[in-house]
C-alpha cells in the first residue's frame with residue numbers, strides 16, 4: 001500500500017495554519033450566507049445520504065444536518081488536524097454526523 005496522504009494539501013496549504021482556517025474564511029467572505037444558499041440549492045430531502053467531500057471544519061456539514069435532520073450526513077476529509085476541529089464543532093452542536101478521514105480519490 002502506498003502513502004495514501006502523499007498528495008494531501010491542507011486547507012491553508014500548511015498544516016500548522018489549520019487552526020486559523022475558520023477565522024480567516026469568516027473574515028474574508030460571507031461564509032454563512034453563501035453556505036446557506038448552497039444548502040438550499042442542493043435540494044436535499046428527508047432520507048437522502050449526503051457526503052460532504054473535503055468537509056474541513058464541518059461548517060457546511062453542520063448546516064446541512066441542521067437544515068435536514070432526517071438526512072444522513074457524512075463528512076470526509078484528508079486532514080486529521082482539521083477533522084479534529086470538525087469533530088469538536090459537531091459535538092458542540094450535538095448533531096449526529098459521521099466523520100471519516102480519507103482522500104477523495106480513494
Ligand SMILES: C[S@@+](CC[C@H](N)C(=O)[O-])C[C@H]1O[C@@H](n2cnc3c(N)ncnc32)[C@H](O)[C@@H]1O
Nearest residue numbers: 009010011054055056077078079082102103104
Ligand atoms: C478549502 S478547504 C474547504 C473546507 C470546507 N469544505 C469548507 O467549506 O469550509 C478544502 C478541504 O479539502 C481537504 N482536502 C484537500 N484535498 C483533499 C483530498 N484529495 N481528499 C479529501 N480531502 C481533501 C482539505 O483538508 C480541506 O479541509
